[in-house]
Amino acid sequence: MPDTQPRADGHRVLADLHALRAFGAYKTGVHKPTFSEPHKLSLEWLVQKLPEAELSATIDGIGNVFGTSSKPGPKLLAGSHLESQNYAGWLDGPLGVAYALEAARVLNADASVNGAVEVASWCDEEGHFGHFLGSRSYVGQVTEADIDAARDRTSGRSMRDALADMGLTGRPRITTEPGRHVGYLEAHIEQGDALESGRLAIGVVTSIVGIWQYQINFVGEQNHAGTTRMAVRKDAGLALAKFCVAIDERFPTACGPRTVWTTGRITLDPGAPSIIPGGAEMLFQIRDDDPSVIARLEQLLRTMADEASANGPCTVSVTKLRTGAPAMMDAGFQDAIEAASKAVAGGRSIRMPSGAGHDAQMLATVMPAGMLFVPSIGGISHHWTENTADADIVTGAEVFVEACRRILGG
Amino acid sequence: MPDTQPRADGHRVLADLHALRAFGAYKTGVHKPTFSEPHKLSLEWLVQKLPEAELSATIDGIGNVFGTSSKPGPKLLAGSHLESQNYAGWLDGPLGVAYALEAARVLNADASVNGAVEVASWCDEEGHFGHFLGSRSYVGQVTEADIDAARDRTSGRSMRDALADMGLTGRPRITTEPGRHVGYLEAHIEQGDALESGRLAIGVVTSIVGIWQYQINFVGEQNHAGTTRMAVRKDAGLALAKFCVAIDERFPTACGPRTVWTTGRITLDPGAPSIIPGGAEMLFQIRDDDPSVIARLEQLLRTMADEASANGPCTVSVTKLRTGAPAMMDAGFQDAIEAASKAVAGGRSIRMPSGAGHDAQMLATVMPAGMLFVPSIGGISHHWTENTADADIVTGAEVFVEACRRILGG
Structure with missing residues (x-):
């Protein structure tokens, strides 16, 4: 019976999360951008903690932290990330790392468990410098040129400078070791209100939606806001507003x-109160787990841009910035999470897709991957008020550890 | 016959304008923000030049330059400003100062002219630190507290620091001396294409439009762009776009x-690609020379905001930032400019309102004021390509000097 076996220590997990929360504290959340001082302190904290789980710690050349086991048997990789969005919540990222650490502490010391949990903290999941840079690097999709070109989207600091400030210049980047891992498991707050409103404890993630991102540019004619008659204006900002409203009408x-x-x-260019904007730009994204739906919507977007350009007075162009294929979660992992939830959480789980992107979608390209969600209070995330009840955090940890045990056992 | 009297020296005016253009040259324009080094050099240049017009020079505590005459008889104040918008044109401001200097050189030395032209260069017409700070100070509408609070809108440097760097700390500010001046005359490029397209040389300004400026704020709910269903979103950015489109439909x-x-x-808040904007803000302005029209439009704007808030899902609020009453130009000054245009420019003039704001609107609150425009090539202004044909610059100078002569004579 699983319930007699060693379980997660909820107090220890909460203590870890509060220790991480203290780095870069902001109101009740954190401000912990990638490669900031609080982020660095968080990585160093993890490096100090990993030996408690019989893991040896390494930080690689892109800022990923790995805890590696010398225990024989299968290895399950588990983790998440430690940086945050700007002025955001305390659990988005750290929760998954704390659960992975706890699973490794409980299971790696347990001689009855065949194999070990290894821990990963992926760098820059939140995209300050790029797009899942740490986990993408691990699966072999980031080139040195990508790193050369990367800059902090807020401060403009180059990634090379940031890596140098972190003392990581010249370190090798660690990539997937084929055959080493039976798979990857990640826990995360739901970032929605399905679990809370359904009074459920666990979301068993079935898939992670794809994210397609676009830059839409409007070109008009910059001119003086006092001396240019309405009839002859080519106001790029107004063209953008009309396009937003048209999307709202036609996408449904x-x-x-x-x-x-x-x-x-x-963004309006030049963005001054007395100048008619000659240029305007919007960042637009579409998410779905069905690529054929995205393809249809992208075609609609391009048709609308062509129509708007033809009708004038501004021209509209659509540039695709990023194509994010959806990732399916491993069926066996879903079963293991559901079974663990039955064993230690009274079965209060539901299968659900993830509308947000996660490192697990990168790992899913090279190994079986799974995810579990815990409830988000009010569904809030990417904001400093983001939170989860302590009891839900503890239940999630117990289910996570039990799911790891089952995956290693199976 | 006016035409036998001393006229403007076109070569001298062009030479002055090119001398001023050399300070802070940028492409074919200038970058001469208020209290920048090129601005300081421009003010010092004017101080050196004023004695050529039998004027004694002073820079006051807000950076206004005055050339004061000891000649008996009526005094006409004339001028404009020497700083520029960022990376903008070479004529917006300096043209009016060069014309004023030329009028003073021609008329103050002419014993047949009863009285003198005095020259003013108003500081910060372009609003780097405020809103017509120099001319507003002269008419008594700027407090010390206003100056304490003023900051450079680009660099954030405080106005006090900037004044200290200019060596102006502690200098008194010069304000209107009641009864000293018969009025104020200012020349400017048109910043529109009415003169060029009508093949005209001179615009006789009838009024300067009022500018009413508003900040319109939209409050929705910030949330994750992946996990929040369309139906429950409160997207402040979309609310803003709809409001812009509604203005476009209803204002006409x-x-x-x-x-x-x-x-x-x-501006969308927080402005990240994966976050539904919880807040949005737009800077909106209305210009007209009829305050009753503005009042009607402001009421419409507030009604629309109330309707939008009532319909939801976001709330909309309208804050008035600035009320700019329109200024009427003195009828006698208009007649003098028109007569001068007939005398020296073949009458190629038209009466027209100014859609842009100018220091003359501040001066008009304390004395009769007039303005004349010269053509703008392509109607372009507030851009480094701003230009006026040399022949038009020279014609404008001749009309300006002649208009000053007539105003003093009348």
Whole structure:
């Protein structure tokens, strides 16, 4: 019976999370951008902690932290990330690392467990410098040229300078060792309210949606806001506003049941109160777990841009910045998480897709991968008020450890 | 017959403008922000030049330069400004100062002219630190607390620090001396294409439009762009786009024939690609020379905001940042400019309102004021390509000097 075996120590997990929360504390959340001082302190904290789980610690050349086991038998890789979005929550990332550390502490010392949990903290999941740089590096999809070109999206600091400040210049990057791992498991807060509103404890992730990202540019004519008559204006900002409204009207006719789309940033050029914007730019993204839906919406977007350019007075162009194929979670891992939830959480779980991207989608390209979610209070994330009840954090840790045990045992 | 009297020396005016252009040259324009080194050099250049016009020079405590005459008789104040917008044109400002200097050189030495032209260069017309700070100070509308609070909108440098760097700390500010001046005359490039397209040499300004400026804020709910369903979103950016489109649809039904309105800047909060904006802000301005039109439009704007808030899902609030009453130009000054244009420019003039703001609107609050425009090539201004044909510059100088002569004579 699993319940008589060593389980997660909830107090220890909460203590770890509060230790990590103290680095870069901001209100009740954290401000811990990639390669900031609080991020560095968090990585160093993990390096100090890994030996408690009979793991030897390494930080590689892109800032990934690995805890490696010399225990014989199969190895399960588990982890998440330690940096945060700017002025964001304390659990997005650290929760998955703390659970992985706890699983390794419980299971690696347990002689009855065949094999070990190894821990990874992936660098820059939050995309300050790029797009899943740490886990993408691990699966072999980041070149040196990519790193040369990467810059902090807030400060403009180059990634090379940041790596040098971290003391990581010249270190090798660690990539997948084929055959080493039976798979990868990651825990995360849900970042939605499905679990909370359903009074559930665990989300068993079935797939991670793909994210397609676009830059949409509007070119008009910059001019003086006082001396240029309305009739002759080519206002790129107004063209952008009309395009946003048109998306809102037309996308619902072509989307799937779970599609979401977002304009996250708008910039007018030159952005002065008395100048008619000659240029405007919006960052736009579409998410779905069905690539055919995305393809249809992208075609619609391009058709709308062509129509807007033809109608004038501004021209509209659509540039695809990023194509994110959806990732399916391993069926066996889903079963293991569900079984663990039955064993230690009264079965209060549901299978659900992840609308957010996670490092697990990168790992899924090279090994079986799974994810479990714990509830988010109010569904809030990427904000300093992000939170999860302590009891849910502890239950999640217990399910996570039990799922690891089952995956290694199976 | 005016034409036999001393006229403007076109070569001298062009030489002055090119001398000023050399300070802070940028491509074919200039980059001469208020209290920058090139601005300081420009002010010092003017101080050196004023004695050529029998004027004694002073720089006051806010960076206004005055050339004061001891000649008996009426005094006409004339001028403009010497700083530029960032990376902007060479004529916006300096043209009016060079014309004023030339009028003083021609008329102050002319014993047949009863009285003198005095020259002013107003500081920060372009609003790097505020809003017409120099001319507003002269008419008594700037407090010491205003100066304490003012900061460079680009660099953040405080105005006090900038004044200290200019060596102006502790100098008194010069304000209007009641009864000293018969009025104020200012020349400027048109910043529109009415003169060029009408093959005209001179615009006789009838009024300077008022500028009303608003900040419109949208409050929604910040959330994750992947995990928040479309149906429950409160996207402040989308609310802003809809509001811009609604303005575009409804303002034409309530505006006047010359009203213009502009959204110059849009900011989404937090402005990240994967976060639904919880806040959005737009800077919006309305210009008209009829305050009743503005009042009607402002009421419409507030009604639209209330409607949008009531309809949800975001709330919209309108804050008035600035109320700029329109300024009427003195009828006698208009007549003098028109007569001067007939005398020396073949009458190729037109009466027209100014859609842009100018120091003359501040001076108009304390004395009769007038403005004349010269053509802008392609109507371009606030850009380094701003230009006016040399022949038009020279014609403008001749009309300006003649208009000053007539105003003093009348």
